[in-house]
Each structure stands twice: as structure tokens, then as C-alpha cells.
Amino acid sequence: MNSSTSPKTAFITGITGQDGSYLAELLLSKGYEVHGLIRRASTFTTDRIEHLYRDPHEPGAKLHLHYGELTDSSRLISLLSEIAPDEVYHLAAQSHVRVSFDEPEFTANTTGVGTVRLLEAIRMIGLDVRFYQASSSEMFGATPPPQHEETPFSPRSPYGVSKLFGYWTTRNYREAHGLYAVNGILFNHESPRRGETFVTRKIARAAARIALGHERHVYLGNLDAVRDWGFAPEYVEGMWRMLQADEPDDYVLATGTAHTVEDFARLCFGHVGLDWTRHVRFDERYLRPTEVDALIGDPSKAARELGWRPRTFVPELARIMVDAELSHLQGPTADVAPFPTPYPGRPIAG
Ligand code: NDP
Ligand code: GDR
Numbered sequence: 001m002n003s004s005t006s007p008k009t010a011f012i013t014g015i016t017g018q019d020g021s022y023l024a025e026l027l028l029s030k031g032y033e034v035h036g037l038i039r040r041a042s043t044f045t046t047d048r049i050e051h052l053y054r055d056p057h058e059p060g061a062k063l064h065l066h067y068g069e070l071t072d073s074s075r076l077i078s079l080l081s082e083i084a085p086d087e088v089y090h091l092a093a094q095s096h097v098r099v100s101f102d103e104p105e106f107t108a109n110t111t112g113v114g115t116v117r118l119l120e121a122i123r124m125i126g127l128d129v130r131f132y133q134a135s136s137s138e139m140f141g142a143t144p145p146p147q148h149e150e151t152p153f154s155p156r157s158p159y160g161v162s163k164l165f166g167y168w169t170t171r172n173y174r175e176a177h178g179l180y181a182v183n184g185i186l187f188n189h190e191s192p193r194r195g196e197t198f199v200t201r202k203i204a205r206a207a208a209r210i211a212l213g214h215e216r217h218v219y220l221g222n223l224d225a226v227r228d229w230g231f232a233p234e235y236v237e238g239m240w241r242m243l244q245a246d247e248p249d250d251y252v253l254a255t256g257t258a259h260t261v262e263d264f265a266r267l268c269f270g271h272v273g274l275d276w277t278r279h280v281r282f283d284e285r286y287l288r289p290t291e292v293d294a295l296i297g298d299p300s301k302a303a304r305e306l307g308w309r310p311r312t313f314v315p316e317l318a319r320i321m322v323d324a325e326l327s328h329l330q331g332p333t334a335d336v337a338p339f340p341t342p343y344p345g346r347p348i349a350g
Contacts, residue, residue, distance in 0.1 A: 011083055013037045013070065013118070014091030018193045019134070021048035023089055023236040028052060028062055030240075035083045037068045037092060048193050070114030076121040087243050089132045090118055093163075096197065097138060098288055100159035112162035119173045119181070130243045133170040135183040136163045137228070137254070137295045145226075145296035148252055149185065156290040171250070180248045184239050187254035187297040190317060191232035192324030199261055200229060200321060203268050208325030210279050211272035217279055221286025223262040226294035230255045231312035231320070241306040254297020255310040267318035272326070 010027050014020040015036030027034050038045065046053065046065070054061040066083075068075045070092050080088075093111040094100065100107040115133060122129055140147040141156035155161045167183050174181040194201035199220065206218035230253070238253040262276075269276035302308040312320070 007031050007033065008086040009033045009035065009083065010087045010089060011035045011037070011080065011085040012089045012091060013114075014093065014134070015065070016045045016048060017091060017095070018048070018191060018195065018232055019189075019236055019239075020089075020091050021052075021193055022191070022233045023091070023239060024049055024052055024063060026233075026236055026240060032087075033062050033064070035064045035066060035079075035085065037079070038065050039069055040067050070110045070117065073117045073121065076117055077124060080118075080121050080127060081125050084127065085129055087130045087132070088118065088122065089134075089239060089243075090115060090166075091134045093134065094159070096195075097157045097159045097292075098286065100157050100162070101289055104158035107158045108162045108165070110162075111159060112165035115166035116169045119169060119179070122179065123173065123177055129180070130248070131170070131173075131179060131181040132239050132243055133166055133181065133183045134239075135167045135170070135185045135250070136160070137185060137187040137252075137297060138292060139164045139167060139185070140295060141292050145258070145294050146256070146298045147295065148298040149250055149301055156292050157288065160292075167250075174248055180243075182242045182245075182248045183250040184235075184242055185250060185252045185297075186235055186238075187228040187230065187252070187295055189230045189232040189235040189253075190321065192321055193232065194321075200264055200317075203261075203265050204318065204321035205325050206279070207265075207268040207272050207274065207276075207322050208329055210269075211274060212326070212329055214329070217281050219281050219283035219286065220261065220265070221283065221288075222291055223260060223265070223280075224293075225261050225291060226258050226296065227261070228254045228256065228258060228296045229264070229314050229317060230310050231317055234310055234312060238302060238306065238308045241302075241308055245306060249305070251302040251306065251308075252297045252299050253302055253308065253310075254299045255313055256297060256299060257313055258294070258296045259314045264314065264318060267315055268322050271319055271322045 094107045138160040139153045142154040170181045173179045190200040265276040
């Protein structure tokens with residue numbers, strides 16, 4: 001492992017997303033100065049990192065946010081020159097698989113070509129930096145489980161194809177230009193900060209709302225899909241570990257366990273004393289033109305070489321997510337509760 005102890009500077013794209021918010025928290029807790037790329041929008045998009053933000057005029061502010069876009073190369077070049085980070089975590093993407101079928105060109109331009117824009121900016125400036133690419137188990141697509149670093153790719157969506165472009169681009173910059181660049185091939189990881197349209201959060205939220213009488217039904221698509229769901233705070237710690245290794249390499253992070261969407265619904269509704277079959281309805285609009293039937297990862301390389309191990313598995317994950325929704329709906333701090341900080345005192349992967 002890299003043993004340097006001097007404070008480092010990190011640049012995170014996608015800092016307003018689920019993973020970016022946990023990663024920013026982790027890096028700040030390690031003494032990093034953190035710079036994040038955010039998109040200009042007509043409303044605030046920084047809810048997930050609000051609790052980390054200090055007025056930059058105050059002394060000691062270590063989190064800095066910068067407007068920018070993955071489609072804007074010149075902005076990426078100027079920002080990276082200005083910040084000169086030690087580590088770049090590239091998490092920004094159009095990350096929704098279903099939406100990628102509606103917006104394939106946009107997904108390719110951001111999720112795919114965005115990676116080469118960032119890497120090319122690093123190469124052009126000549127930055128001595130460590131680069132993390134948020135690769136995905138979706139790249140395995142139709143290849144049956146268990147999937148690991150040597151498993152052939154067979155993507156089934158514009159999102160998966162775009163991520164595969166980012167994966168090979170990252171490897172190419174490592175091999176052709178000698179850049180310290182790694183792919184974290186992460187299987188699904190969830191949390192109370194997960195976007196509301198991903199299936200775990202959608203189910204956890206619905207179970208809590210139905211239990212409290214706010215609504216009666218939730219509409220879902222394919223209940224038979226098998227996924228390997230882990231807990232997001234543990235996975236961002238794995239990202240950090242990848243950039244501390246002596247040599248750059250690619251790693252799968254996963255729990256190695258399998259559950260269906262139906263299992264997840266049963267657990268969430270069961271946690272609030274409800275029978276899921278009474279509240280889950282089918283809507284074909286949530287089906288994908290081509291589905292990924294089963295993703296189950298083999299994280300043994302990350303365990304062996306990085307000492308990374310998952311600690312939270314689906315039954316506990318479902319409870320954590322439903323409880324967060326309940327406390328958001330019931331608690332006095334409704335603005336804070338949906339995005340709780342990681343569980344104090346709880347050891348994350350190690
Ligand atoms: P989210 O969807 O929660 O966050 C995506 C982030 O990317 C947001 O900050 C979003 O900004 C930003 N973003 C999107 N498009 C652009 C753009 N054109 N320019 C700049 N920023 C942009 O994703 P997650 O946190 O769940 O995932 C992080 C990364 O890891 C993604 O690349 C995802 O594809 C990948 N991944 C995720 C897995 C998971 O299970 N969560 C598994 C494997 C890979 P805004 O807030 O403005 O929308
Ligand atoms: P996924 O996550 O596509 O695996 O991509 P998502 O939660 O969207 O879907 C998981 C599975 O659930 C099925 N499903 C539904 N999905 C959604 N979103 N909404 C529904 O109503 C619904 N009903 C059933 C899906 O068909 C699918 O099989 C996530 C993203 O975070 C990617 O960015 C990441 O790369 C991969 O995980 C690993």
C-alpha cells in the first residue's frame with residue numbers, strides 16, 4: 001500500500017450522487033482536501049453533501065465544489081490544471097440502465113466518452129495522478145455468474161456498452177501512457193442515499209410509506225432479476241483502497257450473494273409487518289428491452305490483494321433502508337433523515 005501520510009487532494013466527479021457523497025465523507029475523514037464537480041441546475045442538487053459543506057470563506061474548509069460537465073472538455077482541463085489533484089475518482093455518469101434505452105446517445109456521450117475526456121485532460125496537462133473509473137457489473141450483462149475480473153463481457157444496455165468503453169479506455173491509458181488508472185468493477189450497492197428510481201430504494205420507500213398509510217401500492221417490473229446487493233459506504237472504501245495499492249489493477253467489489261427483486265420486496269415489506277404480494281403491482285414500463293438476468297460477483301481478488309471484505313448483506317441492508325425511510329417520514333429532522341451519515345462506530349470494510 002502507498003504509505004504517504006501527507007494530506008492529499010482528491011477530485012470527485014459525481015460528488016452529488018450516492019457514492020460521491022459517501023466517498024467525500026470518507027476522504028474528508030482521512031484529512032483529504034476534496035474538490036467536487038457539480039452540474040449547474042435550476043434547483044439545488046447538493047442534498048447528499050449538505051452536511052459536509054462549510055462556507056469556503058471560513059478557515060479550514062476542505063470541501064470545494066466547482067461547476068462543470070462531463071461533456072465540457074475545456075472546463076475539465078482548466079479545473080484539473082487548477083486543482084492538480086493527487087487522486088481523481090470518476091463517478092459521474094448517466095447511471096440508470098432503463099433510462100439508457102431512452103437516451104442511448106446521451107448515455108454514450110456522458111457515461112462513455114466522459115471518461116476519455118477526463119483521461120485526455122489528465123494526459124494533456126501531464127498530471128501525476130491516480131485515476132479511479134467507476135466500472136460496473138452491467139458490463140458482464142448476459143455472461144452467467146459468478147463474474148470476476150477475467151469473465152468475458154457481454155453488455156445488454158446502452159449503459160453497459162458505455163461503461164465498457166470507459167473500462168477499456170481506462171486500461172488503455174494505463175497501458176499506453178503509463179497512467180496509474182484502475183477500474184473498480186462494482187456490483188450493485190445501495191443505501192438510504194440511493195436514487196429513488198433504483199429498485200431497492202423504490203421498494204424500501206414504498207414499504208415505509210405504505211406501512212404509514214401514505215400510499216397503498218408500488219408498481220415494479222421484473223421481479224425475477226437476481227442481483228448481488230451490497231452496502232455503498234463499504235464500496236467507496238474499496239475505491240479508496242484501489243488507489244492506495246502499489247500497482248494499478250482492476251478489481252471486482254461484490255458480496256458474492258444473490259437475491260431476486262422479489263426477495264428484496266419480501267424483506268422490506270416483512271420488516272414493517274406487511275405481505276408484499278398485497279402491495280406490489282406489475283407495470284411493464286419498468287421492463288427493459290433486454291434484461292440482465294443474474295449478476296453475482298466474486299470479490300476474492302479484492303479480499304486477497306486489498307484486504308477488502310463486505311460486511312453488510314441483503315437482510316440487514318433492507319432493514320437499514322426501510323428504517324431510514326421510516327425515520328424520515330416520522331422524525332422531526334425530515335430534511336436530514338433520508339441521507340444519514342454512515343452508522344457511527346460501525347466498522348466498514350477492512
Ligand atoms: P448516481 O446516479 O447516484 O450519481 C451520478 C452522479 O453523476 C451525480 O452526481 C450526477 O450529478 C453526476 N452526473 C451525471 N451526469 C453528469 C454529467 N453529464 N456531468 C457531470 N456530472 C454528471 O450514481 P451512483 O452514485 O450510484 O454511482 C456512481 C458511479 O458508479 C456511476 O458512474 C455509476 O454508473 C457507477 N456504478 C454504480 C453502481 C451502484 O450500484 N450504485 C454499481 C456500479 C457502477 P447530478 O446530481 O447533477 O445528477
Ligand atoms: P441496475 O439497478 O439496473 O442493476 O443498475 P436497478 O435498481 O435499476 O434494477 C435492478 C433490477 O431490478 C429490476 N426492476 C426494477 N428496476 C427499477 N429501477 N425499477 C423498477 O420498478 C423495477 N422493477 C424491477 C430491473 O429490471 C433490474 O433487473 C444499477 C445502477 O446503479 C447502475 O448504475 C450500476 O452500474 C448497476 O446497478 C450495477
